[in-house]
Amino acid sequence: MRTKDGPILIVGGGLGGLTAALALAHKGWRVQVLEQAPEIEPIGYGIQLGPNVFSMLERLGLMDAVLAHCHFPGACVWRDAEDGTEIERVPTGEELRRRFKYPYVVIHRVDLHRVLLDACGSMPSIALQPSTTVLGFQDQGDGVAALSDRGPIAGAALVGARRANQAPDLSAGPR
Numbered sequence: 001m002r003t004k005d006g007p008i009l010i011v012g013g014g015l016g017g018l019t020a021a022l023a024l025a026h027k028g029w030r031v032q033v034l035e036q037a038p039e040i041e042p043i044g045y046g047i048q049l050g051p052n053v054f055s056m057l058e059r060l061g062l063m064d065a066v067l068a069h070c071h072f073p074g075a076c077v078w079r080d081a082e083d084g085t086e087i088e089r090v091p092t093g094e095e096l097r098r099r100f101k102y103p104y105v106v107i108h109r110v111d112l113h114r115v116l117l118d119a120c121g122s123m124p125s126i127a128l129q130p131s132t133t134v135l136g137f138q139d140q141g142d143g144v145a146a147l148s149d150r151g152p153i154a155g156a157a158l159v160g161a162r163r164a165n166q167a168p169d170l171s172a173g174p175r
Contacts (some may be wrong), residue, residue: 007032007127009146009155011134013040015109017161018116022060025125032155033126034146036133036162040117044109054102062115069111072103 008024010017013035021031033040049070057063078088090096092104120126136147137158145152 006030006143006155009034009144009153009158010161011146011158012161013037013117013128013130014161015113015116017159018113018120019056019060020159020161021120021126022062022116022123023056025120025123026060029125029156031126032153033120033128034132034134034148034153035128035130038131040128040130042110042113042117044113046106047109047112049105049107049112051096051100051102051104058102060119062119065115065119066107066112067103067105069115070103070105070107072105076104 007030010021010024010031010033013033017033017035021033024031049066054063054066057066072092074091074093076090076092077086079086097103120128131150132153133149134146135149138145138147138152140154143154143156144158145154146158
């Protein structure tokens with residue numbers, strides 16, 4: 001394990017934060033996911049995943065677990081907002097999969113989040129820390145400190161993975 005300067009801190013336990021945690025852990029880093037909610041739990045609605053997503057899911061060993069929850073639409077259809085007439089139809093079946101290797105799918109965000117959360121929970125190098133609100137950060141030269149409501153948390157680096165409307169205002173730079 002790479003431990004020289006502490007873990008990589010990831011602010012946010014959503015899809016992006018958990019995926020980043022898994023990718024870093026697979027490369028040998030210790031990771032600490034800081035989530036402001038009292039529990040890191042799946043939330044959300046249905047989302048679409050294009051073929052480009054699956055190469056990463058395959059590298060993380062999660063492709064089969066994700067595919068088990070997916071629906072495979074026969075086409076993407078765009079309709080006129082006023083009268084409902086079909087404007088465009090793009091087939092998403094076997095031809096698309098032959099061309100791009102991977103499928104186009106629809107999955108409930110909760111199912112995808114659960115797969116990621118379960119995978120993170122199975123990796124000892126990933127620590128999940130709920131009930132931690134990050135308010136800013138401080139560059140410490142050889143590392144970083146996340147400034148949280150629980151006090152400073154030291155790490156080798158910090159990755160921001162919260163939705164824009166949840167992120168602290170860091171426009172003034174490090175504090």
